[in-house]
Amino acid sequence: MTAGRFVSRGVLALVALVLLGAGALAADTPRRGGVLRVGNLGEPPALDAHWTTASITETLTNHIYEGLYSLDAGNRPIPMLAESHTVSRDGLTYTFKLRQGVKFHNGKEMTSDDVVASLTRWGKQSIYGKALFAQVAEWKVVDKHTAEMKLKEKSAIVLISLAVPNNFAAIYPREIAEKFPPEIKVTEYVGTGPFKLAEWKPDQHIRMIRFDEYKPRGEKPNGYGGGKTAYLDEILWIPVPEVATRVAQVETGELEFADDLNLDAYDRLRKNPNVRPLVSKPYYWLVAVFNKKEGLMTNQKLRQAWQAALDIEPIMKNVAGGKSEFYRMDSSLAPVEITAWHTKLAGLPWNERNKEKAQKLLQDAGYKKEPIRFMTTQEYKWMYDFALLTKQQLEDVGFNIDLQVVDWATLVKRRNNAKEYDVFTTGIGAFYDPTHHIYLTSSWPGWTTDEDILRLQAELARETDPKKRLALWEQQTRQFYEKVPVIRYGDLFGLRAIRNTVKGFNEKTERIRFYNVWLEK
Amino acid sequence: MTPYLLRRVLALVPVLAVVVTVVFLLIHLIPGDPVGVMLGPDATPAQVQATRQALGLDRPLHEQLLKFYSRVLRGDLGQSYFLDRPVTTALLERAEPTLVLTLASLLVAIAIGVPSGIVAAAHRGSAWDRLLMLGALLGVCVPGFWLSLNFIYLFAVRLGWLPAAGYTSIFADPVAALRYMVLPAVSLGFSQSALIARISRSCMLEALQQDYVRTARAKGLSQGAVTWIHAFRNALVPVVTVIGITTAILIGGAVVTEIVFNIPGLGRLIISAVLRRDYPVVQGVILVTATAYVLINLAVDILYVFIDPRIRYE
Numbered sequence: 114m115t116a117g118r119f120v121s122r123g124v125l126a127l128v129a130l131v132l133l134g135a136g137a138l139a140a141d142t143p144r145r146g147g148v149l150r151v152g153n154l155g156e157p158p159a160l161d162a163h164w165t166t167a168s169i170t171e172t173l174t175n176h177i178y179e180g181l182y183s184l185d186a187g188n189r190p191i192p193m194l195a196e197s198h199t200v201s202r203d204g205l206t207y208t209f210k211l212r213q214g215v216k217f218h219n220g221k222e223m224t225s226d227d228v229v230a231s232l233t234r235w236g237k238q239s240i241y242g243k244a245l246f247a248q249v250a251e252w253k254v255v256d257k258h259t260a261e262m263k264l265k266e267k268s269a270i271v272l273i274s275l276a277v278p279n280n281f282a283a284i285y286p287r288e289i290a291e292k293f294p295p296e297i298k299v300t301e302y303v304g305t306g307p308f309k310l311a312e313w314k315p316d317q318h319i320r321m322i323r324f325d326e327y328k329p330r331g332e333k334p335n336g337y338g339g340g341k342t343a344y345l346d347e348i349l350w351i352p353v354p355e356v357a358t359r360v361a362q363v364e365t366g367e368l369e370f371a372d373d374l375n376l377d378a379y380d381r382l383r384k385n386p387n388v389r390p391l392v393s394k395p396y397y398w399l400v401a402v403f404n405k406k407e408g409l410m411t412n413q414k415l416r417q418a419w420q421a422a423l424d425i426e427p428i429m430k431n432v433a434g435g436k437s438e439f440y441r442m443d444s445s446l447a448p449v450e451i452t453a454w455h456t457k458l459a460g461l462p463w464n465e466r467n468k469e470k471a472q473k474l475l476q477d478a479g480y481k482k483e484p485i486r487f488m489t490t491q492e493y494k495w496m497y498d499f500a501l502l503t504k505q506q507l508e509d510v511g512f513n514i515d516l517q518v519v520d521w522a523t524l525v526k527r528r529n530n531a532k533e534y535d536v537f538t539t540g541i542g543a544f545y546d547p548t549h550h551i552y553l554t555s556s557w558p559g560w561t562t563d564e565d566i567l568r569l570q571a572e573l574a575r576e577t578d579p580k581k582r583l584a585l586w587e588q589q590t591r592q593f594y595e596k597v598p599v600i601r602y603g604d605l606f607g608l609r610a611i612r613n614t615v616k617g618f619n620e621k622t623e624r625i626r627f628y629n630v631w632l633e634k
Numbered sequence: 635m636t637p638y639l640l641r642r643v644l645a646l647v648p649v650l651a652v653v654v655t656v657v658f659l660l661i662h663l664i665p666g667d668p669v670g671v672m673l674g675p676d677a678t679p680a681q682v683q684a685t686r687q688a689l690g691l692d693r694p695l696h697e698q699l700l701k702f703y704s705r706v707l708r709g710d711l712g713q714s715y716f717l718d719r720p721v722t723t724a725l726l727e728r729a730e731p732t733l734v735l736t737l738a739s740l741l742v743a744i745a746i747g748v749p750s751g752i753v754a755a756a757h758r759g760s761a762w763d764r765l766l767m768l769g770a771l772l773g774v775c776v777p778g779f780w781l782s783l784n785f786i787y788l789f790a791v792r793l794g795w796l797p798a799a800g801y802t803s804i805f806a807d808p809v810a811a812l813r814y815m816v817l818p819a820v821s822l823g824f825s826q827s828a829l830i831a832r833i834s835r836s837c838m839l840e841a842l843q844q845d846y847v848r849t850a851r852a853k854g855l856s857q858g859a860v861t862w863i864h865a866f867r868n869a870l871v872p873v874v875t876v877i878g879i880t881t882a883i884l885i886g887g888a889v890v891t892e893i894v895f896n897i898p899g900l901g902r903l904i905i906s907a908v909l910r911r912d913y914p915v916v917q918g919v920i921l922v923t924a925t926a927y928v929l930i931n932l933a934v935d936i937l938y939v940f941i942d943p944r945i946r947y948e
Contacts, residue, residue, distance in 0.1 A: 155906065158672040158716055166674030240676055280674070296684040298672075300718050315717045315724070316898035316906070317801075353799065354902070355894050361786045361798040492909075522666030522911050529670070529679055556678050 143617060147632035149345050152353040152368040156315055161299035162283035163235045171279045172624050176321055178283035178304030181209060182276035183338030187452050188545050190276035191338045194284055204267040204577060211258040216326050217286050218309040225260040230290035235282045238295035242282060245274040269577045273546040278337055307343035307628045319350040334629045337622055344631035363388055363610045370615060372625060374608040376434040382610050391609040391620055392438055395448035397540025399499050399602035402552060402559040407531040409485055416597035418474035422510045424466040428502045429603035432495045441604040446550060446590055448604055451543055456587055461594045471510040484515040488537040492521040495605055496538040528558040543623050547573045547586045552599045561598040638947040646928050653924040658699055661916050668715045668911040689715060712914035721918035731801050732899035736884040738815050742823025743830055751834020755842060756861050773828025782821045782894040789817060799896035818895040822888050826880050833876045837869035870941050878934035885926040
């Protein structure tokens with residue numbers, strides 16, 4: 114090869130590289146505009162973040178409203194509408210400084226009046242708000258941009274409670290927070306978020322449009338928080354109840370994003386060059402919740418027998434459609450993604466597969482083959498599947514399981530009545546603090562009233578030193594496997610699908626968010 | 635005929651009263667609670683109780699029933715727990731998609747069913763007869779759900795000819811509305827055409843064996859004239875009855891089709907309302923559906939007079 118040829122080829126290669134780079138750069142450069150169509154399971158029961166724990170409400174309202182705090186990529190609290198906070202030396206007074214110049218969708222500036230009114234309402238209705246406000250002695254306005262919270266006792270849960278995305282401490286204008294009593298859902302939707310509600314046509318769509326006066330934080334995007342930019346003109350949330358239709362619509366391009374898909378669609382989506390399947394983690398850990406107020410399962414030995422008998426991996430594999438991408442074997446009560454609280458404890462009696470131990474425990478419990486009413490639903494296929502496989506495994510060691518299949522509405526109602534069941538199925542999502550694990554409380558169905566468990570929960574709520582809290586949490590995890598208030602199965606993951614034209618989507622958060630997302634031309 | 639019509643319309647009142655009462659009792663007596671669904675699975679019993687009170691669900695059942703009656707008499711079907719709007723508004727919003735789907739699928743069903751039945755009868759025992767009746771058998775046997783999903787896969791995902799699902803109002807964009815309606819109308823119409831085809835065939839066979847048909851043939855009329863002019867009109871009464879019943883079923887909401895093709899009609903509304911225990915909406919949809927059933931049956935009875943002049947209502 115001559116020197117001239119070598120040079121000209123080199124120049125060509127350089128030009129090609131520059132062009133390719135420019136192309137890649139153009140694809141990675143956010144652009145404003147476009148309508149993003151998202152297919153989801155159904156209608157939210159409300160667009161009032163304080164009012165319901167429904168996850169669909171959580172997803173939608175986090176685009177419209179914001180709280181004082183949010184969660185970073187490690188699921189730790191970071192400021193959102195708060196500028197900063199200080200804590201008094203005795204740990205009993207939190208003073209929150211608010212960001213200035215933040216506007217609501219109605220043009221009004223957000224002030225501490227709005228914050229105090231909103232959190233007062235949230236404290237009476239939200240499960241997280243109630244837990245926090247049980248510790249609050251006084252909550253008041255100091256000046257236009259400062260609010261103060263005085264506590265009855267030291268608390269570890271102030272910031273995390275204000276940051277959790279579910280049933281969250283959304284800030285509404287004061288007029289709205291005071292107009293709607295906590296038990297009545299808000300029907301005027303005004304927040305400070307990057308998108309505002311334009312239209313809600315039930316069973317057709319919820320249309321959100323960009324809030325042009327949105328004032329983002331200066332930081333980079335971080336988890337659920339940090340800087341948020343609304344590049345999209347609109348987000349159209351389209352309820353598509355039939356999951357096969359959601360899959361087809363994201364394949365044809367009628368939707369840009371489809372949530373909550375069946376795992377059996379994974380292979381088909383992988384073959385489509387225009388679509389990318391996303392495995393959503395964490396989704397749920399599967400759980401069988403015992404009725405500890407009344408009936409057979411008040412017997413701890415019987416609960417331990419259930420725990421000892423289970424061979425969890427085949428159950429998880431089956432529920433995940435045989436695909437290892439969709440389940441994880443883990444005994445920690447907090448999923449891997451909640452880094453601060455994920456534990457790696459050895460020697461826990463989880464996934465023991467020990468038939469002899471189970472049979473011995475059944476004998477010690479004095480169990481005489483009385484039927485155990487195990488309530489599940491087919492509305493969530495994974496619940497029915499794991500209940501059915503559990504029944505088979507338990508009957509192998511001598512249990513008599515009466516599997517009762519009902520619809521979800523019936524299950525949710527019946528599980529509040531101690532006379533109607535012995536065990537029920539559900540899923541445990543991400544809890545961001547040890548005190549939020551509702552199955553360790555006496556008020557949640559199944560009613561964990563064990564004094565030792567509740568004492569540790571109370572200590573976890575008071576203790577503010579992170580190291581001591583982690584030690585307490587590890588102690589609580591060991592205690593969990595001894596007392597067996599519920600059965601922890603494995604982690605199950607969800608499936609979503611996204612068109613290749615959607616850019617900037619954060620795949621790491623548990624729930625979907627479409628700020629910082631843009632559409633390629 | 636007027637006294638007859640009046641009697642029929644008046645008979646609507648007790649029918650609706652019974653239907654509404656039975657539905658009210660059934661939906662309230664089955665387990666499940668709208669408040670539990672609304673507040674989410676992690677709501678505390680105290681929250682659930684407070685919301686039940688706010689919605690009046692803590693009142694005795696007979697009190698709720700009487701309140702419901704008094705509202706219905708004033709033309710008020712109540713407020714949906716979930717949709718944040720009066721039930722009447724929700725019903726009106728859902729009426730258009732359901733009516734459009736009903737008419738479109740009915741057209742498809744009649745266009746396939748009636749000619750198939752007639753041709754099969756006119757060529758009884760032939761390959762055509764067997765082929766058409768096999769098609770009808772498939773229409774009855776193949777689950778609508780399966781057929782719809784395969785239509786979507788073939789015509790939307792693989793071929794890209796039509797949208798997979800969705801709905802646009804015919805008044806907003808007629809062309810888009812038509813594109814959205816093709817797959818649901820054809821899949822639903824094909825299933826419904828099966829019954830119409832089988833009834834048409836058997837009625838035509840009966841008519842073709844009558845003396846007047848033999849007379850017509852003896853007069854030297856063509857096969858077409860005998861079939862379509864003489865036999866068909868006489869075979870039409872049961873066919874119209876079946877079409878009437880089909881229409882009534884479709885008005886009540888083609889549940890599966892509306893869900894698979896994501897059409898926001900009455901069928902989808904009632905399913906979501908039952909699952910969420912949105913009692914006022916369930917009652918509202920049932921009331922409208924029951925009224926439609928009775929009125930469509932009445933319309934069919936009146937049609938008989940025009941089809942067959944021998945029929946008289948005294």
